[in-house]
Amino acid sequence: MTEAAETFTPPTRFAVPGRIAVSEQAAAVWQTATITQVRRETPHAATFRLAVPGWAGHLPGQHLMLRLTAEDGYVAQRHYSIASAPDDSGHIELTLDHVEGGEVSGWFHTVAEPGDTVEVRGPLSGFFAWPGDRPALLVGAGSGVVPLMSMVRHHRARGLDVPLRLLVSARGPEELIYAREYGAETTPVFTRRAPEGVPVGRMAAAHVAPLLAEQPPGGWEAYVCGSNGFAEHASRLLVAAGQPVHRIRIERFG
Amino acid sequence: MNVTRGFTGRPRVRNAALPPGQYDAGDDWPVLSAEVTPELTPAEWSLRIDGLVEEPRGWSWEEAHELPGSVYEGDIHCVTSWSKFGVRFGGVSLDAFLHMVRPHVSATHAVAYSHTGYTTSLPLADLTGGRAWIAWEYDGRPLAAEHGGPARLLVPHLYFWKSAKWIAGLRILDHDEPGFWEQNGYHARGNPWEEQRYRGD
16 A cells, blocks of 8 residues: 555645535526626627526626527537626626627627527636635736626625725726726726826736735735736736735636 | 527537537637646656555656657547647657556546646546546647646546646545546536536536
8 A cells, every 4th residue: 555645635726625615506507597788898898787586696706607509409608707796686797798700799799688588507616706705916808807897896895895906907998898987996007008198008017016015914815817818927927026826816718 | 498589600510529518619729727827847847646556656757758659639628618629749648657556456536636736536447548648749849838838637538627737646546536626616527528517417
């Protein structure tokens, strides 16, 4: 037999497994969701409000799987982050970019209207979830801000006093999703066009350093969400600024 | 069947190689790791297999490369619903490593773990019989860091979260010990053809 000392498996350092309970039952069942409202956010993104009567509730940062079915039985399914904060309204919101040639986002942006039904299962996955228990440093780009906004809204709705900061990157002010909702917790970064007097450029060490300089007790839990290119860039900035790798969670849009 | 009004989907030809609920990602190869991509050089990389085996041991990059090479050519499938056809990975069959450590007859499962601390659990039967590799080349080139380079586990007949990037070791067990995604609600086995995406599927 092998000595116990030889059977070592390193701990999963970048997230705490088991911290967030995932409901087996909720994850396994497809439910019918009815679109109740469509809100335009930017020229390329819109928010779809869905009534899901059997929704088991979610934590900010969780996602769901969504399924569309064609008449011949063809099925398309995609993962989407949940944009809304948990509440008891029986509704959830998704914010979708209109992806060039995207068959699911294309349907949402060109066909969907209130009264249409789709199918969802979830919420899924606990690792990117933020229950509001630790100081959170949120870093997102483009529609990567969607699960982070669920956290900001949760923070606000519950009146939490645990520190929360959001760094959000967009090409220009007109493409900044949820622009009207941000408060003092948010620093927008504009990469192509910015309002008068605001610098234009990629997210840089200078954006991250001040946030890591004001370490809250226990340190930040960092949540990074966006394209893989952005996630690589932003996570390197965080590590270079001193954020421990095991306290960075990344959701990459694949 | 719950038909979505006005949804037709992409123009499609029936492709028998596409598991249910998947789409062809074409030339794309999405990156879906949950952690910071490690900066790990081949010199720093090592692989260890222990647990319920006769001779637990480790391999350096050079030692692993002395084993007979083996290529996987075929398809890969991600639980997020993309599939990628006709990929080519180079490395060594996991059988070659397991042959050297000799798992006990009581061994039934394994936990694969990464240099980042990522874990995933698999039935041992899915790792033997020429169906799993330690892979370090993609399309004839060194495997990119964001795809798990310098070396990753490759178990192409299961959803790709089982193919642990930056593979550091395998611990052989006589029971199932859920890994990172398995603890986060994903299926214990993850067979794309049976759509074993989440626990309870």
